[in-house]
Amino acid sequence: MTKNDTPVPVCSPVPGFRAASAASGMRYRDRPDLGLIVADRPCGSAGVFTRNTCAAAPVVWSRQVTDARAILVNAGQANAQTGERGRADCAASAEAAGKLAGVPAGRVLLASTGIIGQRMNMPAMLAALPALAGSLSEDGLDGFSRAILTTDTRPKAFRTETDLGARGRFTLWGCVKGAGMIAPDMATLLAFVLTDVPAESGYLKSVLGKAAELSFNRITVDGDTSTNDTLLALSSSAGGGAPLASSASPGADRFEEALFRLMESLARSVVEDAEGATKTVTVAVRGAETPGQALAAARTVACSPLVKTAFFGEDANWGRILCALGRSGAAFDPYRVDLYLDGVHWVKDGVDNGREEDAQKVMKLASYTLTADLNRGSHDAAVLTCDLSHEYVTINGSYRS
Amino acid sequence: MTKNDTPVPVCSPVPGFRAASAASGMRYRDRPDLGLIVADRPCGSAGVFTRNTCAAAPVVWSRQVTDARAILVNAGQANAQTGERGRADCAASAEAAGKLAGVPAGRVLLASTGIIGQRMNMPAMLAALPALAGSLSEDGLDGFSRAILTTDTRPKAFRTETDLGARGRFTLWGCVKGAGMIAPDMATLLAFVLTDVPAESGYLKSVLGKAAELSFNRITVDGDTSTNDTLLALSSSAGGGAPLASSASPGADRFEEALFRLMESLARSVVEDAEGATKTVTVAVRGAETPGQALAAARTVACSPLVKTAFFGEDANWGRILCALGRSGAAFDPYRVDLYLDGVHWVKDGVDNGREEDAQKVMKLASYTLTADLNRGSHDAAVLTCDLSHEYVTINGSYRS
Numbered sequence: 001m002t003k004n005d006t007p008v009p010v011c012s013p014v015p016g017f018r019a020a021s022a023a024s025g026m027r028y029r030d031r032p033d034l035g036l037i038v039a040d041r042p043c044g045s046a047g048v049f050t051r052n053t054c055a056a057a058p059v060v061w062s063r064q065v066t067d068a069r070a071i072l073v074n075a076g077q078a079n080a081q082t083g084e085r086g087r088a089d090c091a092a093s094a095e096a097a098g099k100l101a102g103v104p105a106g107r108v109l110l111a112s113t114g115i116i117g118q119r120m121n122m123p124a125m126l127a128a129l130p131a132l133a134g135s136l137s138e139d140g141l142d143g144f145s146r147a148i149l150t151t152d153t154r155p156k157a158f159r160t161e162t163d164l165g166a167r168g169r170f171t172l173w174g175c176v177k178g179a180g181m182i183a184p185d186m187a188t189l190l191a192f193v194l195t196d197v198p199a200e201s202g203y204l205k206s207v208l209g210k211a212a213e214l215s216f217n218r219i220t221v222d223g224d225t226s227t228n229d230t231l232l233a234l235s236s237s238a239g240g241g242a243p244l245a246s247s248a249s250p251g252a253d254r255f256e257e258a259l260f261r262l263m264e265s266l267a268r269s270v271v272e273d274a275e276g277a278t279k280t281v282t283v284a285v286r287g288a289e290t291p292g293q294a295l296a297a298a299r300t301v302a303c304s305p306l307v308k309t310a311f312f313g314e315d316a317n318w319g320r321i322l323c324a325l326g327r328s329g330a331a332f333d334p335y336r337v338d339l340y341l342d343g344v345h346w347v348k349d350g351v352d353n354g355r356e357e358d359a360q361k362v363m364k365l366a367s368y369t370l371t372a373d374l375n376r377g378s379h380d381a382a383v384l385t386c387d388l389s390h391e392y393v394t395i396n397g398s399y400r401s
Numbered sequence: 402m403t404k405n406d407t408p409v410p411v412c413s414p415v416p417g418f419r420a421a422s423a424a425s426g427m428r429y430r431d432r433p434d435l436g437l438i439v440a441d442r443p444c445g446s447a448g449v450f451t452r453n454t455c456a457a458a459p460v461v462w463s464r465q466v467t468d469a470r471a472i473l474v475n476a477g478q479a480n481a482q483t484g485e486r487g488r489a490d491c492a493a494s495a496e497a498a499g500k501l502a503g504v505p506a507g508r509v510l511l512a513s514t515g516i517i518g519q520r521m522n523m524p525a526m527l528a529a530l531p532a533l534a535g536s537l538s539e540d541g542l543d544g545f546s547r548a549i550l551t552t553d554t555r556p557k558a559f560r561t562e563t564d565l566g567a568r569g570r571f572t573l574w575g576c577v578k579g580a581g582m583i584a585p586d587m588a589t590l591l592a593f594v595l596t597d598v599p600a601e602s603g604y605l606k607s608v609l610g611k612a613a614e615l616s617f618n619r620i621t622v623d624g625d626t627s628t629n630d631t632l633l634a635l636s637s638s639a640g641g642g643a644p645l646a647s648s649a650s651p652g653a654d655r656f657e658e659a660l661f662r663l664m665e666s667l668a669r670s671v672v673e674d675a676e677g678a679t680k681t682v683t684v685a686v687r688g689a690e691t692p693g694q695a696l697a698a699a700r701t702v703a704c705s706p707l708v709k710t711a712f713f714g715e716d717a718n719w720g721r722i723l724c725a726l727g728r729s730g731a732a733f734d735p736y737r738v739d740l741y742l743d744g745v746h747w748v749k750d751g752v753d754n755g756r757e758e759d760a761q762k763v764m765k766l767a768s769y770t771l772t773a774d775l776n777r778g779s780h781d782a783a784v785l786t787c788d789l790s791h792e793y794v795t796i797n798g799s800y801r802s
Binding site: 051053054055082115227305309312320323330331349388389393394 | 452453454455456479481482483484516517518627628706710713718719720721723724726727728731732733735736748751752753789790791794795
């Protein structure tokens with residue numbers, strides 16, 4: 001893969017898709033809060049959804065959509081725990097947006113983010129839809145990526161062009177929204193991926209799930225999982241050629257690699273923009289007895305409030321990391337563990353290695369890797385996390401107000 | 402049980418025990434950090450210890466002590482991840498303290514709290530021990546309860562006198578230290594219980610474990626579990642009579658009830674003094690399908706950073722509670738759930754019940770109960786938690802410094 005293939009945070013058209021955004025006033029004032037994407041030459045569609053028992057109405061709606069051709073998103077109201085009326089509001093939204101975009105309601109995917117338990121401001125949404133649909137354009141993705149935000153401080157979108165060999169070059173684009181409530185098990189509120197690589201829905205669903213497992217499900221902000229977590233992907237046939245149907249299809253390997261890298265960039269951007277976060281830390285566990293133990297150990301360290309406040313305080317307090325490893329359920333000998341901060345061998349065989357000054361320097365960086373080698377087996381896992389700051393408490397102590 | 406039996410935060414002698422405290426300068430300056438308790442007429446002893454894989458040297462030491470007659474505690478240095486030298490320091494401490502107190506080293510229980518990974522300042526401890534042992538007195542428990550503190554803002558000790566029927570009145574006393582790192586699975590750093598009810602060690606161990614399960618293991622501050630968590634109990638034969646040997650022994654039922662209430666008071670005092678906490682909230686789950694699901698649901702809500710920051714912000718944002726219940730693994734219908742804040746029926750059948758103003762009033766209290774009725778089965782559980790405040794981040798971002 002050449003340097004040009006690296007996902008970069010820019011927005012430009014994806015052949016076969018038009019997008020638009022609008023400030024509907026559903027909840028926010030004078031701020032874009034409604035986004036629409038329409039596929040002109042649809043091919044495949046796939047979704048990955050929250051496993052929360054209290055899944056929101058738009059999640060329930062989108063789960064049963066097949067052969068999707070459009071995505072309608074609103075920010076500010078989650079349409080979760082809204083009962084029968086929330087489900088009716090979904091049907092009405094899809095119906096109205098679909099009609100304006102020339103798409104059957106049953107092919108309109110929905111996603112919402114915001115306050116749980118409030119009914120959608122349907123009059124405001126319905127009033128805004130005609131202008132929204134009327135402004136659909138190939139240049140609308142940038143606005144779309146802004147209209148889905150809540151406590152995010154910036155839009156998070158990436159676009160990459162990939163050479164699929166004999167198939168030629170194709171485009172992959174994705175954007176994401178998510179700042180708090182980010183946890184394993186579908187670790188973002190809302191993410192959208194578009195491509196002009198024609199791909200069948202079944203294949204798209206399988207690779208999307210695999211890529212989510214290694215990207216969004218490997219980040220954590222506060223260990224919470226939302227009622228609305230949704231990842232949607234649409235592929236267009238604009239790029240031409242026979243649709244990818246399986247990993248054995250020509251070019252599928254490069255497509256999958258590019259998709260994974262795009263989603264990794266999206267996931268990382270969520271942690272970098274996490275509520276109040278000042279640092280991004282990769283927690284890598286090596287040498288675990290099983291893959292499950294490697295992941296459990298990495299997640300326990302990455303989620304520990306004591307570890308996360310130590311990251312914030314730039315306090316080279318490795319005892320808190322050993323302590324978190326020790327309650328993770330992973331099997332290890334406390335006196336065989338090595339800890340590294342980037343290249344600094346911080347703890348050797350479970351005891352201080354006399355490198356505190358160097359460790360402290362690494363902890364002052366905006367981004368670094370903490371590696372715990374359990375020296376027990378051969379399994380590794382990594383989880384991306386952030387620090388726990390005053391600002392997180394401020395934001396979440398007053399989010400609704 | 403009469404009102405006089407309610408555990409109250411006072412310190413006064415427990416027949417059969419002497420205690421002392423000293424400022425050793427092991428880590429802190431001019432602050433009591435060393436405590437000693439000696440049983441003059443020992444009877445039974447029992448302990449409950451952390452399950453953390455990285456259990457500290459004093460935990461390893463105390464696990465193998467039988468027929469204990471003394472407890473030596475230090476605050477400021479955890480003696481965890483200190484390897485062979487840490488174990489040798491334990492042996493030397495027990496030897497020195499035992500010699501001065503007239504107790505074999507093998508009968509001296511040890512407990513430490515503080516920074517993980519630092520070797521104990523043995524010269525300072527050994528220099529302080531003679532004066533410490535020399536000042537043992539029946540009035541020393543108050544000082545002991547202060548010498549075990551780290552980031553605690555106040556000593557936490559309770560004493561109760563209980564009428565055991567034909568046996569007459571007996572004393573139960575306990576003190577606790579713990580402010581952060583409080584979680585299920587042995588939810589306190591250090592707790593000590595003394596009684597002049599003669600009780601055999603086996604019996605004491607069994608009732609201590611049961612009482613810990615329903616008290617210390619039902620509180621949470623930040624979900625972390627320490628390397629040093631230790632709960633120790635000593636009984637003296639000073640009260641006279643045949644030792645309690647089982648729950649069938651005359652008076653055992655009242656003793657167990659009093660012990661449970663004492664430990665409940667100690668556990669509550671830990672949450673009330675939690676790092677930076679401004680509120681104490683009981684999270685009660687009712688109507689779960691199984692006892693395990695009831696506890697998992699209560700713990701998930703009680704540990705959620707989003708719920709805890711909403712408690713801090715006094716924000717009646719019930720969606721975060723439903724959201725946490727929804728990822729707890731407990732089975733329920735989101736539209737059958739009821740939520741109550743004290744007596745206010747906040748959420749009915751999963752949707753807002755129009756009581757936000759009343760709910761807000763409850764959330765302004767320093768202590769209240771959040772009840773989630775899943776309306777699914779017949780099992781209940783409750784967990785005591787606190788809010789997540791700016792102060793928590795401040796304390797833990799700079800604990801070592």
